Amino acid sequence: MSGNPYQDDRGNKDATITNPNGGGEMTPAVGTGKDMNTTDAFLVGDSMTGGYGKDGPDILHDCTIAVNPGEIAVIVGPNGAGKSTGMKAVFGMLNLRQGSVRLDGEDITNLSPQNRVAKGMGFVPQTNNIFTSMTVEENLEMGAFIRKDDFADTMEQVYHLFPILKEKRNQPAGELSGGQRQQVAVGRSLMTQPKVLMLDEPTAGVSPIVMDELFDRIIEVSRTGIPILMVEQNARQALEIADKGYVLVQGRNAFTGTGKDLLADEDVRKSFLGG
Ligand SMILES: Nc1ncnc2c1ncn2[C@@H]1O[C@H](COP(=O)(O)OP(=O)(O)OP(=O)(O)O)[C@@H](O)[C@H]1O
Numbered sequence: 218m219s220g221n222p223y224q225d226d227r228g229n230k231d232a233t234i235t236n237p238n239g240g241g242e243m244t245p246a247v248g249t250g251k252d253m254n255t256t257d258a259f260l261v262g263d264s265m266t267g268g269y270g271k272d273g274p275d276i277l278h279d280c281t282i283a284v285n286p287g288e289i290a291v292i293v294g295p296n297g298a299g300k301s302t303g304m305k306a307v308f309g310m311l312n313l314r315q316g317s318v319r320l321d322g323e324d325i326t327n328l329s330p331q332n333r334v335a336k337g338m339g340f341v342p343q344t345n346n347i348f349t350s351m352t353v354e355e356n357l358e359m360g361a362f363i364r365k366d367d368f369a370d371t372m373e374q375v376y377h378l379f380p381i382l383k384e385k386r387n388q389p390a391g392e393l394s395g396g397q398r399q400q401v402a403v404g405r406s407l408m409t410q411p412k413v414l415m416l417d418e419p420t421a422g423v424s425p426i427v428m429d430e431l432f433d434r435i436i437e438v439s440r441t442g443i444p445i446l447m448v449e450q451n452a453r454q455a456l457e458i459a460d461k462g463y464v465l466v467q468g469r470n471a472f473t474g475t476g477k478d479l480l481a482d483e484d485v486r487k488s489f490l491g492g
């Protein structure tokens with residue numbers, strides 16, 4: 218428990234399981250965020266400053282997060298650092314005072330979240346990300362709400378990715394385990410056939426084994442060509458599979474680099490990875 222009313226479902230803190238997959242080709246030095254080429258990124262929240270409501274204090278300060286095709290980009294940082302706020306800002310749930318959001322070269326800063334979904338953004342929020350009283354299949358159908366075409370194939374793809382969901386298709390989603398619920402949430406967002414997927418702590422509250430399985434599925438999704446921008450509490454494990462990593466502190470970019478570089482960086486290790 219963090220004592221933060223917006224965050225009461227922490228992920229596990231087990232640091233013994235790592236995933237050997239991942240690791241990108243980029244080798245820029247670890248830096249504060251401006252040194253990685255984000256200008257032309259497929260999805261970028263660029264130099265975002267803003268907070269909640271009209272007059273709320275700024276939570277994000279000149280914060281930049283971005284992801285490119287073929288990449289898994291991971292945002293880590295302490296509780297309350299603004300990771301979820303950064304995701305919400307990219308998804309259009311926050312009024313930015315400064316900065317912009319661009320998707321595939323288009324400025325979408327002023328689009329509503331719903332219009333961003335129509336543009337190809339999939340977002341799985343940190344909490345309340347499924348309809349617990351609806352069945353698994355109804356959740357997936359809800360995910361396809363903006364589609365006018367036949368989405369049966371997409372549903373089969375989701376069931377192929379998460380076979381347990383097919384087995385439990387007629388059960389209320391609220392009866393599923395934590396890891397299975399997260400599969401429902403990810404599956405639901407895949408139903409729109411997004412061009413980019415944003416996941417806020419997809420492994421919160423699950424066991425290390427389930428976390429590893431979820432990461433494997435996320436890697437699988439990324440291999441289908443969908444760029445993935447995700448927030449993770451399990452920083453070390455997430456950076457293992459990250460092509461690009463962002464460490465946020467107090468709404469600012471503290472460190473940015475490849476997952477590998479961040480894992481190797483002494484300051485990052487000491488301050489955020491437990492040594
Ligand atoms: N809806 C909201 N209205 C006002 N302030 C908020 C809201 N949501 C979050 N905040 C505040 O914004 C700051 C950043 O919170 P945020 O949830 O983005 O952090 P986080 O990095 O995602 O933390 P965690 O690791 O606990 O999920 C905190 O001070 C929090 O209290």
Ligand SMILES: [Mg+2]
Binds near residue numbers: 224300301302343
């Ligand atoms: Mg959060």
